[in-house]
Amino acid sequence: MPPGHPHQLRLAEPAARTLNMEQIEFKAMGCKMLAALDSHSTKTRQRLERVPEWFEEWEQCLSRFRDDSELSNLNRSPGAPRRVSKILWDVFQASRQAERASDGLVTPAVLDALVSAGYDRSFDALEIGLISASVGPVRPVPSLTLVEEDDVNRSIQLPEGLHLDFGGVAKGWAADQAVRRLEVYGPALVDASGDIAVSGPMADNRPWPVGLQNPMRPGEDLCLLGLNRSGVATSGKDYHRWNQEGSWKHHIIDPRTGLPADTNVLTATVIAPTVLEAEIAAKVVLISGSRAGLAWIEAHPPLAGLLVQEDGQMVYTKGFENYFWRDA
């Protein structure tokens, strides 16, 4: 972490309890997670306790930090078609769509670039000081168009030199999946470490109050959002940082250069119909810079974005105003 950078978790304080609803907190995918159900059924607790099991199953398929995960096995077998689970297949298809929609800016083929930049182990390991000492070769990130697939057999064949890291796409996809499963029991919210999916209004028909954390003062919120059926995601270079040979690196890779994106955006928050879409759009803004990124958001009307620039300036699209919390 940068010197003096606050490192404290601010996950769902007792607010959910204040609102008198059931919630569960757990750790998955290297992050803290939260799921809340606005229901007073006697089975609510029991239903929430299944959420960590879902995430465990998804992580075992999608994590690149587990040697025995399905994704790690796929990354170790280039040049040969490999049949994959429906979970990995679905996330791979979502990643293909993300790459197409973002003109190649958001792609899971960044794994080698991340390792070259020093992100070669889970962030827990980086946190305790195991910093990569060497700088790997830097080159533009290959495209997923090089990957062959067979949708009949549900198989994927990676070419040599292309390895996958689903990263935030997997997290957003998982949050969307979890909230779809929970919503049949009542209004639900799933927070995958800042990527938040909301099934619809709360039981009293009010929107869910969701804070937007100030990246410059992590103990404070920049604003309070009122979310109905939607997803919100924040992508930033304020937390996932590590020091490599004297310079600070972050995990948002610009595929055009193969290096951590060097723009004036510190964090980008996007509200979209789903968390997956919000996650993709937030990364586009972070990689593109404030001007091009906001123009991209404006060109996709369902999206609304707010970004905090490195200089502390906060800019948001016109549509974002619709999500500021309104007193009844």
Next chain:
Amino acid sequence: MDKKSSSGKRRPVSLREIKWLIMTLGLTGTILLWNLFSKQMNQDNAASSTLAAIPTQPVAGVVLEFPPLPTLVPYLSQPVSSVRASQNSAPILAPTPAPTPAPVAQPQVQVPARVILSNNAPRPPAPAPVSRTRSSHP
């Protein structure tokens, strides 16, 4: 003989010596008087300078009127949709419409009841967030 006569009989003062004495005394007196008058004049000048440094007091009963001070109006250099995050300690909430003032009822009694009009109707506090969006971290 000369010595004896000179010691026993004083030499008469000549007229010339008397004139010299009178001129010397007159010149000395003139100089003393000149100095005296000069000192007096200097004291008078100093006194008038001190008086000139004391501001004149307004005459009682006269109201002094000054032009109004200019009011500093903050210049909003940034558009509404751009604010500085680091200085923003209070969360942004959507603007609520200004409360419509209640019509003032006509008093029915001779002594009119006190009516307090307020533009700042109490607003319910915003709820605590259920969760927070932020860049992901462990």
